[in-house]
Amino acid sequence: MNQAITQFAFATGLPRVLGDLEPAVDLATLATLEELQEEGEPNLIVELIDLFLADVPCRLSALRASLVLENYPALKRGAHSLRGSSGSLGALRTSALCEEIEMEPADAFASLAALLTSLEAELARVFPVLQAQRLLRL
C-alpha cells in the first residue's frame, strides 16, 4: 500500500510540481548559438559554457560580499553582468532574477538578500544542465 501510494505520488505529484518550474536552461536558445560555429574552430558553445562555469562562482561570491558590505552599486553592476551571460546561454530564469536585483531599490536589503538566495538556488539548477550540454558537444 505504502509503495503504491509512493509510486502514485511520484507518478502524478512530483513530475507535475517539477513540470511547473521553467527548465533551468532553454535548450532552444543554446541551439541558436550553433549558427555561429566556424568550421575548423573549437566548439563555440563548449567555449561559452566553460567561460560561464568558470566565471559564475566568483561572481556569486562578489555579489554576496557586496550585499553584506551594502555596496549597492557594485551589487547592481554584478547582477547586470550576470544577467547578460546567463540570458545568452538560455538560463532565462537566472537572467530574470538578475534583472530583478538590478531594478530593486538600492537599500531594500531584505528583498535583495532574498533575491540573491533565489539566484544562488537557480544557478545550482543551471550548472548540471550546462555541464551535460557541454559534454554532449565535446
Next chain:
Amino acid sequence: MKILVAEDDPVSSRLLAAILKKWGHEVVTTNNGNEAWSLLQQDGAPPLAILDWLMPGLEGPEVCRRVRRNRKTSATYLILLTSLRDKEQMVAGIEAGADDYLAKPFNHNELRVRLQAAARIVELQASLAQRVTQLEAAVAERRRAEEALRNLSLTDDLTGLYNHRGFFTLAEHCLRMTRRSRQSSLLIYTDLDGLKQINDSFGHAEGSLALVKAAEILRQTFRDSDIVARLGGDEFAVLSLNVLRSEQDKILRRLDDKVLSANETHEHAYLLSLSVGAVWIAQDDIRDIPELIEQADKLMYLQKRSKQLSAIHASGPPPSRPTLRLVS
C-alpha cells in the same frame, strides 16, 4: 571593418565577438573602459566600438564623452549596449555622444542592420577624410606656386610700379643699351616725406593711399618707356632714358608741379612731399646702377636736410599738418 567590443562579461564578450567574426569583421576585445579608451586613441584604432554601459574603469557613457571631445577620436562610431527597459538610459547614452544604442539582450538581426548603417557612415567619413586631405594638399601646392610666382614677380603689388627686383633687372639692361646707342640718361631717387607720420596720424590705409598717389605722380611725370619703380617702403627710383643734360631741370620742375597740383586738387589732411636726388648719366659714364643709386641717395638726403633746416628757420607755430611742402 575593425570593431572594438568593450564588455566585461566574458560570455557576452566572446559571444559578440563570434557573431561579428561570422559577419566578416575583425574584432578587438577588452573588458574595461580604461583600456577601451586607450585602444581608441591609438593609430589604426577601430572606427566602430560597441560599448557596454557598466564596466570596470570608465563606464560606457564616459568613454563616449571622451571620444567625442578628443579631435583624434571624435569620428569613431559608438554603439552603447543598454538595458531593455530603461528609456532614460537610452536618451542619456545618446546625449553622452553615442551614435546608436542596442538593448541587451539583443536580437542578432537588429545588431546586423545597425551595423550596416554604421558601416555606411564609417565609409562616408573615411572618404570625406580622404577628400579633405587631398584638398589640403592641393591648397598647399597652390600656395607654394603662388609664393614662387611672387618671388619671380617684377612688380610692386600696391602701386603697380616695378619692384626692387624689377628695377635692378631692367635698369641695368636699359642703361647698357642706351650707352651702346650713345645716349645719356637720368636717374632719380626719391622718397615720400613723412610716411611714418601719415601712418601714425591717419592710419596705414591712408599711408598706402599716399604711396599710390606718389606712384601716380611719378608715372605722369615720366614716359612709358622709362623705368619707374617702388624700391620698397617709401623709396622710389626712376631711370629716364635718352635725356639731355639740359632737360634735367625741366623734368624736375615738372615733377614739382605735379606734386603741387596733387596737393591743390585733393583734400588730404596732409601734404604730399617728395625729396629728390637726381644724377645725370653721361653716355660714357661707367658707373653701374647700384653706384648711381648710391649717389642719388646722397643728393636726396641733402635735399631732405635742407628742407628740415628751412622748416626750423621758418617763423610761426609748428605746422599742424605732418609734412610741409617747401621750395625744392
